[in-house]
Amino acid sequence: MSDNEYLRAEDDTVKKVLDEMPPDEMLYDLAELFKVFGDSTRIKILYALFESELCVNDIATLLGITQTAASHQLRVLKVNKLVKARKEGKMIFYSLSDEHVTKIISQGMEHIEE
Amino acid sequence: MSDNEYLRAEDDTVKKVLDEMPPDEMLYDLAELFKVFGDSTRIKILYALFESELCVNDIATLLGITQTAASHQLRVLKVNKLVKARKEGKMIFYSLSDEHVTKIISQGMEHIEE
DNA sequence: CTAACATATGTTTATCTGTTCATATGTTAT
DNA sequence: ATAACATATGAACAGATAAACATATGTTAG
Numbered sequence: 144m145s146d147n148e149y150l151r152a153e154d155d156t157v158k159k160v161l162d163e164m165p166p167d168e169m170l171y172d173l174a175e176l177f178k179v180f181g182d183s184t185r186i187k188i189l190y191a192l193f194e195s196e197l198c199v200n201d202i203a204t205l206l207g208i209t210q211t212a213a214s215h216q217l218r219v220l221k222v223n224k225l226v227k228a229r230k231e232g233k234m235i236f237y238s239l240s241d242e243h244v245t246k247i248i249s250q251g252m253e254h255i256e257e
Numbered sequence: 258m259s260d261n262e263y264l265r266a267e268d269d270t271v272k273k274v275l276d277e278m279p280p281d282e283m284l285y286d287l288a289e290l291f292k293v294f295g296d297s298t299r300i301k302i303l304y305a306l307f308e309s310e311l312c313v314n315d316i317a318t319l320l321g322i323t324q325t326a327a328s329h330q331l332r333v334l335k336v337n338k339l340v341k342a343r344k345e346g347k348m349i350f351y352s353l354s355d356e357h358v359t360k361i362i363s364q365g366m367e368h369i370e371e
Numbered sequence: 372c373t374a375a376c377a378t379a380t381g382t383t384t385a386t387c388t389g390t391t392c393a394t395a396t397g398t399t400a401t
Numbered sequence: 402a403t404a405a406c407a408t409a410t411g412a413a414c415a416g417a418t419a420a421a422c423a424t425a426t427g428t429t430a431g
Contacts, residue, residue, distance in 0.1 A: 178295030184287040
């Protein structure tokens with residue numbers, strides 16, 4: 144039995160929960176990552192990039208947002224390594240950086256489609 | 258060739274991007290879902306529930322947050338169907354509602370671990 | 372019924388975040 | 402060099418949000 148008067152859960156349960164909990168910093172980073180997915184403009188951009196790489200202006204036009212907004216959000220996506228950029232003359236083409244993006248979004252879609 | 262002077266992408270690329278894009282409402286819902294994962298307190302709660310169902314006070318104590326904060330966040334998690342509640346006397350036990358939660362978090366972890 | 376307990380709710384506040392506007396940087400063509 | 406174009410940056414503003422505090426609801430024990 145526990146000598147901790149504040150917890151109702153068993154001692155070994157408490158222990159296991161605390162043992163399996165990743166360090167705070169990692170949990171913080173994880174939340175930060177999901178925060179990036181937590182905006183419909185950024186989700187739209189990612190969806191557009193599912194099909195092909197696109198330049199900033201095309202993204203803005205396709206999604207009906209301003210060039211500035213697109214640029215700001217692409218920066219967020221890039222910093223968080225969800226997209227990568229390729230420069231060609233005065234244009235910059237963005238594309239998805241890896242398959243995690245697709246997987247995470249798919250899992251999310253599965254959840255809301257229930 | 259395109260007669261749209263504003264787009265540089267090919268016509269069929271533009272068409273495909275727009276065709277594959279889910280309706281706005283769905284993209285909004287998807288962003289809302291990820292927003293729920295985008296907070297470290299909620300991530301911690303979900304991680305704690307990986308191990309076992311827990312009552313509100315245990316969650317609060319284990320994570321070092323107030324009962325009120327735990328309750329508020331559990332409400333958000335419940336509304337978004339990430340956790341479910343089971344009442345037992347005056348206590349309410351929360352647990353993960355399905356395996357999507359685990360999968361989404363795992364995918365996120367994979368991404369930040371690179 | 373009343374006290375003690377467990378959880379939930381409403382409100383306020385401080386902070387964060389997405390968009391817009393104005394402007395800067397960098398590139399290509401003439 | 403200058404104009405036109407593509408993208409990025411910085412600042413300001415409006416809306417969103419998590420936490421805290423006070424309080425309410427609901428449950429069990431005595």
